[in-house]
Amino acid sequence: MIYVGSHISSAKGYEAMGRQIRKLGGDTFAFFTRSPRGGRAKELNLPDMERFYSMARETGLGPVAAHASYTLNPCAAKEELRSFTKETMYDDLSRMEHIPGNYYNLHPGCHVGQGKERGIELAADVLNTIIRKGQHTTVLLETMAGKGSEMGGCFEELREILDRVRFPEKAGVCLDTCHVWDAGYDIVDKLDGVLAEFDRVIGLDRLKVVHVNDSKGERGCRKDRHARLGEGHIGREAFRRLVNHPALQGRPFILETPNDDAGWAEEIAFLKRSCELS
Numbered sequence: 458m459i460y461v462g463s464h465i466s467s468a469k470g471y472e473a474m475g476r477q478i479r480k481l482g483g484d485t486f487a488f489f490t491r492s493p494r495g496g497r498a499k500e501l502n503l504p505d506m507e508r509f510y511s512m513a514r515e516t517g518l519g520p521v522a523a524h525a526s527y528t529l530n531p532c533a534a535k536e537e538l539r540s541f542t543k544e545t546m547y548d549d550l551s552r553m554e555h556i557p558g559n560y561y562n563l564h565p566g567c568h569v570g571q572g573k574e575r576g577i578e579l580a581a582d583v584l585n586t587i588i589r590k591g592q593h594t595t596v597l598l599e600t601m602a603g604k605g606s607e608m609g610g611c612f613e614e615l616r617e618i619l620d621r622v623r624f625p626e627k628a629g630v631c632l633d634t635c636h637v638w639d640a641g642y643d644i645v646d647k648l649d650g651v652l653a654e655f656d657r658v659i660g661l662d663r664l665k666v667v668h669v670n671d672s673k674g675e676r677g678c679r680k681d682r683h684a685r686l687g688e689g690h691i692g693r694e695a696f697r698r699l700v701n702h703p704a705l706q707g708r709p710f711i712l713e714t715p716n717d718d719a720g721w722a723e724e725i726a727f728l729k730r731s732c733e734l735s
């Protein structure tokens with residue numbers, strides 16, 4: 458059994474997101490905590506969060522995954538941008554304590570010429586600043602395509618960052634299918650092998666969420682351009698195998714495909730009916 462959903466707009470608040478994903482036929486979702494380009498978060502609406510929290514429990518929604526803004530860069534060279542990243546992520550996580558038990562997903566960042574070693578140090582420093590003892594949200598580093606100086610383009614880098622985290626039980630990984638494919642991992646013909654490698658390098662117990670995206674690029678292109686399921690180089694058959702893989706059961710599978718509501722509803726239905734194990 459897995460949870461299936463898509464990325465949806467957070468403009469109308471938490472309860473509205475819960476209703477919206479139900480309408481699309483899903484039982485998990487991802488959303489931006491604030492504008493994807495950064496900026497201010499909306500005023501905290503506790504009654505809305507409480508209504509969402511009880512609705513999620515009553516209707517059996519799976520865990521959801523907030524996504525940090527794209528402009529934040531844990532490995533930035535400029536001290537101001539790093540502090541802004543920490544403050545914003547810390548604030549996002551404080552808010553999420555009102556809906557305990559969910560995930561906060563972030564990109565490890567770009568080292569912008571400082572080198573991978575420095576990138577690993579800086580990303581770990583951000584995690585150690587924002588993760589508090591006893592917090593109820595698990596922070597996830599996303600696997601990245603490795604475009605430019607992007608960190609997280611291989612499992613080893615994520616492992617090195619995670620190794621430096623003080624509260625490791627509060628940190629995990631979100632596997633993005635488009636990104637790992639673009640980084641060179643063959644999830645089409647060698648899914649077992651890729652997951653075995655993930656297990657060896659990071660540990661599958663730390664894989665908490667899967668982003669389900671086809672890729673416009675060929676394997677290893679390092680471009681990070683998402684496609685609708687079946688309209689890229691990964692293909693629907695690979696996604697059918699993915700959702701049925703025994704090592705991935707129990708996780709939220711979240712679409713970030715370029716789509717409209719009807720398109721997401723169709724892809725959610727496709728992934729759900731592809732599940733043979735449930």
Ligand code: FE
Nearest residue numbers: 524563564599
């Ligand atoms: Fe992402």
Ligand code: FE
Nearest residue numbers: 599633668713
């Ligand atoms: Fe993603």
Ligand code: ZN
Nearest residue numbers: 635636681683
């Ligand atoms: Zn992407």
